[in-house]
Structures are given as C-alpha cells and as structure tokens.
Amino acid sequence: xxAVQETVARVREIDVDKYKYGFTTKIESVKAPKGLNEEVIxxxxxxxxxxxxxxxxxxxxxxxxxTLQEPTWANVTYPKIHFQELYYYSAPKSTEGPKSxxxxxxxxxxxxxxxxxxxxxxxxxxxxxxxxxxxxxAVFDSVSVVTxxxxxxxxxxxxxxxMSEAVQNHPELVKKYLGSVVPITDNFYATLNSAVFSDGSxxxxxxxxxxxxxxxxxFRINEKQTGQFERTLIIADKGAYVxxxxxxxxxxxxxxQLHAAVVELVALDGAEIKYSTVQNWYPxxxxxxxxIYNFVTKRGDCRGKNSKISWTQVETGSAITWKYPSCILRGxxxxxxxxxxxxxxxxxxxxxxxxxxxxxxxxxxxxxxxxIAAGHSNNTYRGLVSAHRKAVNARNFTNCDSLxxxxxxxxxxxxxxxxxxxxxxxxxxxxxxxxxxxxLFYCLSRGLSPEEAVALIVNGFVRDVLQHLPMEFMAETxxxxxxxxxxxxx
Amino acid sequence: MLEIxxxxxxxxxxxxLKGLDLVLPKGQVHAIMGPNGSGKSTLAYVLAGKxxxxxxxxxxxxxxxxxxxxxxxxxxxxxxxxxxxYPMEIPGVATMTFLRAAANAVRKARGEPELSTxxxxxxxxxKATALKxxxxxxxxxxxxxxxxxxxxxxxxxxxxxxxxxxxxxxETDSGLDIDAVRIVAEGVNALRxxxxxxxxxxxxxxxxxxxxxxxxxxxxxxxxxxSGGPELALELEESGYAEFGDAARNGAAA
Numbered sequence: 001x002x003a004v005q006e007t008v009a010r011v012r013e014i015d016v017d018k019y020k021y022g023f024t025t026k027i028e029s030v031k032a033p034k035g036l037n038e039e040v041i042x043x044x045x046x047x048x049x050x051x052x053x054x055x056x057x058x059x060x061x062x063x064x065x066x067t068l069q070e071p072t073w074a075n076v077t078y079p080k081i082h083f084q085e086l087y088y089y090s091a092p093k094s095t096e097g098p099k100s101x102x103x104x105x106x107x108x109x110x111x112x113x114x115x116x117x118x119x120x121x122x123x124x125x126x127x128x129x130x131x132x133x134x135x136x137x138a139v140f141d142s143v144s145v146v147t148x149x150x151x152x153x154x155x156x157x158x159x160x161x162x163m164s165e166a167v168q169n170h171p172e173l174v175k176k177y178l179g180s181v182v183p184i185t186d187n188f189y190a191t192l193n194s195a196v197f198s199d200g201s202x203x204x205x206x207x208x209x210x211x212x213x214x215x216x217x218x219f220r221i222n223e224k225q226t227g228q229f230e231r232t233l234i235i236a237d238k239g240a241y242v243x244x245x246x247x248x249x250x251x252x253x254x255x256x257q258l259h260a261a262v263v264e265l266v267a268l269d270g271a272e273i274k275y276s277t278v279q280n281w282y283p284x285x286x287x288x289x290x291x292i293y294n295f296v297t298k299r300g301d302c303r304g305k306n307s308k309i310s311w312t313q314v315e316t317g318s319a320i321t322w323k324y325p326s327c328i329l330r331g332x333x334x335x336x337x338x339x340x341x342x343x344x345x346x347x348x349x350x351x352x353x354x355x356x357x358x359x360x361x362x363x364x365x366x367x368x369x370x371x372i373a374a375g376h377s378n379n380t381y382r383g384l385v386s387a388h389r390k391a392v393n394a395r396n397f398t399n400c401d402s403l404x405x406x407x408x409x410x411x412x413x414x415x416x417x418x419x420x421x422x423x424x425x426x427x428x429x430x431x432x433x434x435x436x437x438x439x440l441f442y443c444l445s446r447g448l449s450p451e452e453a454v455a456l457i458v459n460g461f462v463r464d465v466l467q468h469l470p471m472e473f474m475a476e477t478x479x480x481x482x483x484x485x486x487x488x489x490x
Numbered sequence: 491m492l493e494i495x496x497x498x499x500x501x502x503x504x505x506x507l508k509g510l511d512l513v514l515p516k517g518q519v520h521a522i523m524g525p526n527g528s529g530k531s532t533l534a535y536v537l538a539g540k541x542x543x544x545x546x547x548x549x550x551x552x553x554x555x556x557x558x559x560x561x562x563x564x565x566x567x568x569x570x571x572x573x574x575x576y577p578m579e580i581p582g583v584a585t586m587t588f589l590r591a592a593a594n595a596v597r598k599a600r601g602e603p604e605l606s607t608x609x610x611x612x613x614x615x616x617k618a619t620a621l622k623x624x625x626x627x628x629x630x631x632x633x634x635x636x637x638x639x640x641x642x643x644x645x646x647x648x649x650x651x652x653x654x655x656x657x658x659x660x661e662t663d664s665g666l667d668i669d670a671v672r673i674v675a676e677g678v679n680a681l682r683x684x685x686x687x688x689x690x691x692x693x694x695x696x697x698x699x700x701x702x703x704x705x706x707x708x709x710x711x712x713x714x715x716x717s718g719g720p721e722l723a724l725e726l727e728e729s730g731y732a733e734f735g736d737a738a739r740n741g742a743a744a
Contacts, residue, residue: 437541442578445538446588446648447566447596456591460582460631 032089038062041195044089048164051171061184061194068188074351075380075412076320078293081258088196088229156212158242159204163231166202173204177235181264181301181328189260189322190297197231197262205240205271214470216245230261236271238304243274245470257282257292259318269304269331274312277325278473280480281317288347288376291319298325299355302334302363310337312468314477315352316484324382326355329363329391336365339468341477343458343484344377344409353383353414358394358424367398370462373409374488380412387424394424402432403461405454405488455482491515492656492687497548499529499536499712506532508712509548516553516655517684521698521723522691524709525731530691531575533709534660537689538572539565552656567599571654573645575661580632585644588632589614589651596652617650621677639670646677657681657688663697675700695727710734 032043041062045055070081153160159170166174184194205211236242259281265273275298284291294317300309311325327336338354356365365385373379379402387394402411413430435457443453458481459466466474492514499507506529514520524530536543537550539562550557557565580588594604605613618625621643633641642662649657659678663671678701682688690701698706698720706722707714708731715734716722 436578439578439580441538441540441562442574443580443592444562445566445572446592447563447599447652448591449563449595452591452595456583456588457580460580463582 032087034087035084036062036086036088036196040088044196044198047089048167050167053175054167057179057184058195058197061191062196064185065188065191065195068191070188074322074382075378075414076322076349076351078320078349081293083192086258089198152212156209157206158209158211159202160215161202163197163200163202163233166233170202170204173235174202174233177233177264177266178231179264181266181299182262182297187297189295190262193229193231193260193262193297197229200230200232200261200263201234201244202232203234203242203244205236205242207237208239209237210240211242214243214245216247228257228259228261232261232263233266234264234273234275235266236268236273236307238268239270240268241272243276243470245276245278245473247278247280247473247476258295259292260295261297263296263298263325265300265309267300267302267304267307267309267331267334270306271304272308272310273300274310275300275325276469276473277311277313277315278469278477278480279313279315279317279321282319283317283346283348283484284319286346288319291348292317293320294318294323295320296323298323299328300326300336301328302331302336302360303328304334305331305360306333307331308335308337310339310468311354312337312339312465313341313352314465314469314473314480315340315342315350316480318350319348321348321350321352323352324354326357326384327365328357328359329365329394330359331363332360333362334360335363337468338365338367338369339465340369341372341462341465341481342370342379342381343372343374343481344379345374345484345486345488346377347375348377350378351380351382353381355384356386356396357384358387358391358396361390361392362394363391364395365397367396367400368464369398369400370465371400371402371411372405372458372461372485373402373411374405374485376408378410378412380414382414382416384416384418385426385428386416386418387421387426389420391421392423394419394421394426396424396426398426398428398430399464400428400430401461402430403458404432404434405458405485451482451486454485454488458485491553492689493549493551495549497533497536497550498546499532500544500546501532501542505546506712507536510709510713512707512714514656514687514689516687518704519682519688519690519701520705520707521701521703522689522707522709523693523695523723523726524715525734526693528709528734529712530693530709531660534572534575534658534689534691537565537656537658538562538570563595563599566596566652566654569653569655571649571652571657573642573649573657573659573662575664577633577636577641577645579634581634583632584629585632586614586628589628589648592648593651614647614651617647620680621647621650622673623647638665639667639673642666642670642674643677646674646681650677650681655686657686659688659690659692661691661693663692663694668696671697672700695723698723708734 032040038059041058045058182190184191203215234244265275267273281292281294302309309327313325315321325338329336336356342350342352344350354367367383369381371379371381381400385396385398400413404411411432415428417426419426439457440453443456459478466477469477494510494512497507497510498505522530545558552568552570555568590610597604623643627640662674675697690703703720706718706720708716
C-alpha cells in the first residue's frame with residue numbers, strides 16, 4: 001500500500017476525540033511523596049542505590065534550581081506549573097529486578113501491543129526468533145524495564161543500558177561525561193532534570209567501533225501527575241559511529257503533564273552520532289486541554305576533530321514544545337546537522353529550533369527546518385548560529401520553511417546569527433507558504449479526499465527532511481503526518 | 491449524456507454564466523469556443539466543482555446524476571475529468587507518486603481493485619511513451635519546473651490513467667507550439683470512444699484541426715450564442731469573434 005493510502009487508512013481509523021494511544025495501564029507504582037525537596041531527592045537517589053557523588057550532584061543541581069526563574073522568552077503561553085504538586089519518582093513495582101522477558105509484567109507487554117509499536121521492536125520485545133536487530137531499551141514511566149540485545153552489543157563492545165544500570169556498572173564513564181555537555185547550571189528545566197532525573201538511556205561506543213545496529217527507545221508516560229525527567233547520555237569514542245532512534249506516545253489524561261528531558265551527546269575525534277526522534281506526546285483534546293508540556297534540552301558536543309552530530313526530529317505531539325537540539329562544534333573540522341519537521345494542529349504551541357555554536361576551525365553546519373501549522377496552533381522556529389572568534393572558515397546553511405493550513409494558525413521564524421570573525425559564511429533562507437485552495441482543488445479533482453490531499457502536499461513539503469530519517473521511521477512518520485493534520489481542512 | 495440547463499453562475503458576486511444550455515451526448519466531442527471573458531473557463535471549473543463558483547440557477551447532470559450536489563472528488567469518481575489550463579505545482583511530491591495516489595483513489599471510489607505496482611508502472615510507461623513523456627519527468631515533483639508542453643502532456647496522461655467518461659479540456663493548446671499541440675491532440679484522440687464524452691474548450695481553431703469535433707458551440711456573454719458543425723470553427727477563424735462581442739476588448743475580465 002503506498003504511503004499516502006496508508007496515511008489515509010490510519011486517519012480514518014481514528015476518532016478525532018480519541019487519541020490513538022490514550023489509555024492507561026494499571027500497574028502498581030512505587031512513588032516518592034508529592035512535591036520536591038532534598039528529602040525527595042535523597043529518596044530517589046537511595047531507591048536507585050546511587051553512589052554519594054551522584055547524590056551530591058543532584059543536590060547541587062536542586063539548590064541551583066531554587067535560585068532560577070522559569071524562562072518566559074519562548075513564544076508559548078500556559079498556566080503556571082505547580083512544581084510542588086508533582087511526583088518526581090514513580091517506578092512500576094514489577095521491575096524490582098526482572099532478569100528476562102519472561103519475568104516482565106504481562107500488562108506491560110500488553111501495553112506495547114496496544115501501542116501497536118509498528119517497528120519490529122515488538123517482536124524483539126517478545127523475544128521472537130529471527131527478530132530484526134534493533135535493540136530496544138524501553139522506558140516505562142521512569143525506569144527501564146526491558147533491555148535487550150545486550151549480549152550482541154557487548155560483543156562489539158557497545159554499552160547500551162539504562163542510566164541507572166550505567167551508574168552501577170560504569171560509574172567512571174558516567175562520572176566523566178554526565179553534565180559535561182549540559183551542565184547542571186544550564187537552564188531551569190535542565191537543572192530540574194539534573195536534580196530529579198529518573199532514568200533514560202546510556203550508550204557508549206568504543207574507539208573505532210561502528211555500532212552493529214540502530215539503537216531505539218520508546219518513551220511513554222504512564223503515571224498520573226508524574227513529571228518525566230529522562231536523562232540520556234550517548235558517547236561515541238574516537239572513530240565510532242552510532243545511530244539512535246527515540247519515539248514516544250502517551251496516554252490520554254486531563255492534567256497537563258510536564259516532561260523535561262535532557263539528552264547529552266559526545267562525539268570524540270572522527271566519531272559520528274545520528275540521533276532521530278519521532279515525538280508524539282498527547283497534544284491535548286480539541287480545545288487544547290490536557291496535553292503534555294515538553295520542555296527538553298538536547299545538546300551534542302562535537303568534542304573531537306572531524307566529528308559529526310546529526311539531529312533529525314519529527315515533532316507532532318505535545319500541547320507545548322520547547323526544544324532546541326543543538327551542536328557545539330568544538331573540534332576542528334566538525335560538522336553539525338539539524339533536520340526538523342514540526343507539525344502543530346488544534347491549540348498546540350511549538351517553539352523549536354536549534355543552536356549551532358561554531359568554536360573550532362573549518363566547522364560546518366546545516367539546518368533544514370519545516371514547520372507546519374494548522375488549526376489554531378502556533379509554530380515558531382527559533383535558531384542560533386554563532387561563530388566564535390577562533391572559528392575560522394565556519395560555514396552554515398539554514399533553510400526554514402513554514403507551511404500554513406487554514407487562516408487561524410501562526411508561523412514565526414526567529415533566527416539569531418552572530419559571527420565574530422570575518423571568514424565565517426552563513427546563509428539563511430526562509431519561506432512561508434500556504435496550502436492554496438487551487439492546489440487542494442487540483443488534488444480533489446483527481447479523486448483525492450481533502451485528508452489525502454493535505455497529507456500528500458505536506459509529505460511533499462517535508463520530503464527534504466523525511467529522507468534523513470532511518471527507514472523504520474519514514475513510514476511511521478508519513479502516517480503521523482496524516483493523523484496530526486486530521487480535520488485541518490474541510 | 492451531459493445536460494446543462496439554464497446555468498447561471500456567479501463569481502465574486504458577478505454573474506459570468508447567464509443561462510447556459512448545452513447537451514453533449516456520450517461518444518461525441520464538442521468544442522466550446524468564444525472570446526475572452528465569455529465564460530469558457532468558468533464552465534470548466536463549475537463542471538469540476540471548484541468552490542467559490544456559485545450556481546444561482548439551472549442544473550447540470552451527467553448520466554442523470556446531479557453533478558452540482560457532488561464534491562470534486564465524487565465527481566472524479568463519477569467520471570468527470572478536467573484537464574487544467576494552468577496545472578498546479580506540488581513541490582516535493584514526485585509525479586509518479588501523485589499519479590498513483592490519484593489512480594488508486596478513483597479506483598477505490600469506483601469499487602475497483604487497486605492496481606498492483608507492476609501493473610501500474612507498466613500502464614503509466616505505456617501511456618507516457620505514447621505522449622512522448624520522458625520517464626525522468628515522472629520522477630520530478632509534480633509540475634514543478636515543467637515546460638508548458640510537459641504540463642499539458644502530464645494532464646493528458648492523468649486523463650488516460652483515471653479513465654474518465656466526461657473529459658473537459660480547458661485551453662489545453664494555450665502556450666504550446668505546433669508540435670506540442672499535435673502530441674497532445676493525438677493523446678486526446680486516442681481516448682475518443684463511444685463511452686466517452688469530451689468538451690474541448692479553446693480560443694483558437696488550431697487545436698480543432700487535430701481534434702475534430704462533432705459540434706462547435708460559441709459562447710458569448712455567458713450563453714451559447716451559436717452552435718454548428720466543425721465548419722463553424724473555420725468560419726470563426728476567418729471572421730474572428732467580433733460579431734460575438736469580444737468581451738475582453740470591451741474591458742470585461744475573463
């Protein structure tokens with residue numbers, strides 16, 4: 001079935017008021033008390049049997065956080081978040097040490113089945129013979145419960161595990177790199193994350209190793225009123241290569257949910273990291289009520305010479321998205337890339353973009369951003385490209401295109417460009433267009449329905465970015481585009 | 491049979507069609523000629539169901555179905571096809587992808603099975619070759635950067651692919667050189683059949699040397715002013731539209 005048809009089939013399957021993945025699973029949780037104070041942080045740290053240095057690190061972040069103000073510069077509005085009304089730690093009870101899939105709570109596996117995880121991960125999760133080699137570190141609420149393929153990765157010397165496990169088994173690596181890209185002083189949400197982070201993925205690819213498979217994680221919020229504070233750290237040692245996929249869905253609920261993740265990437269000499277995200281958190285109902293607040297700090301450090309970090313993101317969910325996956329181009333000859341598709345519909349608000357910080361000589365970066373706004377949504381691209389005094393011959397190419405569907409939505413482009421040396425070459429292109437009635441009529445006169453027509457036009461608009469996604473994500477993304485824009489015309 | 495009775499159409503509050511009557515039987519090709527601003531393109535858009543073309547009176551039926559109550563995709567499924575004067579560009583969507591989506595949408599609506607990929611490709615290649623369409627063109631984004639001739643040939647390719655029973659060609663010859671007109675006309679002629687009716691809208695007689703119509707209707711000020719055989723077109727070539735009041739020259743918009 002061609003992608004467009006498939007998109008349409010999916011769109012038809014879905015009742016507009018029923019978010020496809022909106023259900024809750026009954027699994028008993030172990031919670032920290034509500035609210036945030038030093039005791040809660042000690043509780044989290046003790047629960048995870050963390051070494052003292054990490055507890056101190058968390059406490060330092062917490063004390064710092066108390067001095068910070070919530071940022072207000074983004075082009076988004078939302079009611080005040082009551083940080084003392086949230087739970088900061090929640091783990092499914094059944095995870096106190098499952099050693100294999102057989103020990104995993106059947107309800108949890110049922111959740112994955114309901115999610116219809118479309119890639120081959122489900123087979124992998126189910127332990128099917130001959131399942132494709134996609135490793136899954138599934139994060140259920142706050143704690144990684146299933147980690148597979150570890151043996152095969154171990155053969156290659158790749159470490160892929162939950163952050164909690166990494167703290168226990170590879171403390172020297174965690175201590176060396178945690179917070180080295182996003183320091184605990186970085187920003188309000190990153191600092192909060194540093195104080196209370198629950199779990200996340202840890203990847204280390206040793207020198208000269210090309211990771212033998214794509215690594216993948218599904219995130220899912222499950223507990224009521226549980227802030228999600230994932231922490232992911234990926235290190236590619238000299239000459240190493242790794243491709244990491246992250247995707248997420250969330251159940252329907254009324255209260256807004258806070259999600260403040262931190263992702264740190266470190267690429268040493270000649271290393272390459274490709275990080276792809278398909279973000280599909282619950283966006284809220286038709287009136288925009290109940291969606292997720294997604295305040296994420298993602299940053300990659302091209303620490304070594306000729307290293308490369310590439311971010312590809314597809315943002316379709318969340319009530320509010322505040323996210324700027326960035327690259328620090330420290331190593332001479334290093335390269336950063338940012339490919340983004342941000343779709344907003346209903347009352348969604350997106351303020352997203354990237355930062356390319358050129359510090360080393362002969363560094364280059366490329367930004368391709370496609371924003372699509374429909375319904376009453378607001379979609380802002382915010383990007384910074386800067387060249388340090390020593391960044392001789394820094395080069396950047398930026399292309400930001402916005403597509404408007406209907407006349408009640410907004411698209412904004414806010415580029416910041418700073419060149420502190422004369423040899424830098426920065427190019428910036430931006431366009432804003434609207435799906436015209438004539439384009440739609442042309443498609444309709446060829447027999448396409450309005451949904452099919454919009455999905456087709458939008459898939460064409462984002463094609464430059466789509467092709468940077470790993471194959472597994474492309475089909476899923478085309479479906480998501482159709483689903484996300486349902487009801488935007490007609 | 492296409493039956494248009496007393497059709498009145500407003501565009502932006504101005505009456506463009508003012509009581510148009512037309513009967514086009516199955517198996518025939520009728521030409522619509524007329525000066526600029528006489529309502530030729532308006533008629534084409536109204537038949538295809540473009541919004542903002544407000545029908546204030548009259549009826550349009552195709553094989554006894556009321557076209558005016560159907561939305562554009564329903565009309566496509568019912569067999570109506572409009573070859574656009576200005577085909578739209580859709581950046582990033584490969585022409586082949588678009589053709590496939592359209593063909594499948596129409597087949598599905600008609601209760602026909604979708605073509606398999608090899609069947610579809612074979613069919614497209616065959617039709618494309620006949621229209622002298624470079625296979626490379628089918629990989630390019632739909633109509634983006636196409637020459638005038640490529641755009642029009644692409645319209646005829648779509649027409650062949652969607653198997654319509656009522657073909658409306660809106661100024662398909664405009665902007666084409668004589669070789670391109672011939673290729674397009676051959677493509678259209680190949681689709682003439684006893685089951686198919688065609689309405690060929692053109693300003694110039696030239697196209698009708700290649701697509702010989704059964705009847706010619708001259709539109710003037712929103713009505714059919716005169717009808718006749720193919721010789722009427724030749725007559726117009728001689729005398730021009732002066733007797734029908736060249737609305738464009740009189741300052742009215744198209």
